[in-house]
Amino acid sequence: MTAAPEVGVRPTPVRRDGARWVASRAATLVLLIPAVVAFCVLFLYPLARMIQVSLTEPTTGFDNYVSLFTDGYTVRVMVRTIWVALLVALIDILMAFPYAYAMTVSGRRMRAVLFTIVLIPFWTSAIAKNFAWLILFQRDGLLDRAFGVSLLGTTPAVVIAMSQVLLPFAVLPLYARLDQIDRRLLDAAQGLGATRAGAFRSIYLPLSVPGIAAAATLTFILSLGFYVTPAMLGSTQQTLIAQLIMIRVQQVLDFAGANAIGILLLVVTLAMLGLSRQLSARRGGGARGGKGLAQTMGGDS
Template sequence: MTAVLQAGRPAAVRARTTERASGSRLATLILLVPAIVACGLLFVYPLVRIVVVSVTEPSLGLDNYLSLFTDGYTLRVLLRTLLVALGVAVLDLIMAYPFALAMTVCGPRTRAILFTIVLIPFWTSALAKNFGWMILFQRNGLVDRFLSGTFGIDYPLLGTTPAVLIAMTQVLLPFAVLPLYARLDQIDRRLLDAAQGLGATRLRAFRQIYLPLSMPGVVASGVLVFILSLGFYVTPALLGSPQQTLIAQLIMARVEQVLDFAGANAIGIFLLIVTMAMLLLSRQVSERAARRQARPPGGGGPGAAAGLPKGAMP
């Protein structure tokens, strides 16, 4: 019937419709030109330039990339940065998960208060937060007096990796809470009630239903915090020491002191590769979780997707 109506339309009407569609596409392309040009000049060209410099100076080849894994000092800095970023991600997830879970079960007024607590760090200057940690961690500071007076530990934190780890964890905690809350708020809590109605304990229902369904949010939060931790400069520079340099400080030192632009570019590209790998991992985990939740009812439904046995729960 549709084909008959289309054939019966006058040729002039069809021509005007085609011309209108072509004009709309042309207008869309014209509007996209400034964004494409800006993206090319501000993002694509600098990235291509960084890659070219990293493989052409001082000679053509991959020597700058090979030195990342053959130079002992650079390799230690890379490993230290990855370990610190991993530690920050784990600590933030440990603290963010119960906080985000509480935000999903509390009332609207309490949720607003918890949201305000999460957003307060965004309203505070990063320098102010880092200087506050410096005052707490300095010799004879509050933390030093507490450790020495209570536990007899004489270990000044300022200028150490644990100080950097604690400060970065505090700064990046909101970036773990918000994605987690967005995911946990989408989980139907009636699944837990159904599991308990079938005989499961609260712990087992949480472990086999709620936790697997929340894993995409856990992975997204962990990856986001990990990626942000890789490029931290101010916090390690103020609270760390030259002996505990992280990768952002190494890049700055190579640019300002050694003038090794090619080596600094190679480190930057390495960070980009790690970032893209983490993003791909996060996407694969999310897609796998989505496929598991989309299984047909004959495969066991949401309970089977979360790892529950078919039929009644023991």
């Protein structure tokens, strides 16, 4: 008798060639070497050097960091810088949100025009933009002639100019998030009796929180390190942290103190990034959007 063939027996899988797999991994590691070297040389080494100088000059210890919180002036400058950065981030969010929303609801051609308008500031020199604001804010300038107000040398001038420069950095992350929101959720909520404002408040706005947090964080972090705009439009009485670092390096020759300020600025930046990540994780998920939808259907109907 002829033996019946076995049914359901799968062929033994061929094992991956070990030598080929090792060669593939080695090639991947070789390709990563330039990036790792660049990261170590351009970031890790300067950062380690800054920490070393701040802890060893002129004496070993934390004297440079203690002085930042005891001299009073550095604390005031840091608080002023954080306040200006928060104000710039708030202004940019308030201006960028409706603009990004308009980009999501407009047609293809109009969206291309809006994109071009956003990208134009990237093609313009920062010095040229600051000089334009300088002409507007100076005494006997256009603003002074029209309203009798000269903002040159004041904090509002710095905030306005920084907000204009950083506005594209708020629009693009917001648009990337708002474009992913399913607008059928709003239509469904309104179909079940919710008002347009209620649907927007309970569904659309919570789903846009990650984009708002990303835009606010990006503009805030970039505002912390601004130097040219405060130097051209501000005053010595309203110094920001980047100007203080430059003064310590060029005039006082306090490299250790300047490095300590830079490390402190890095800590503030990392803390802001962590806060933004937590906010996005807590309020930006789909569960939050579903909860808002349920609240809209039940509370506004």
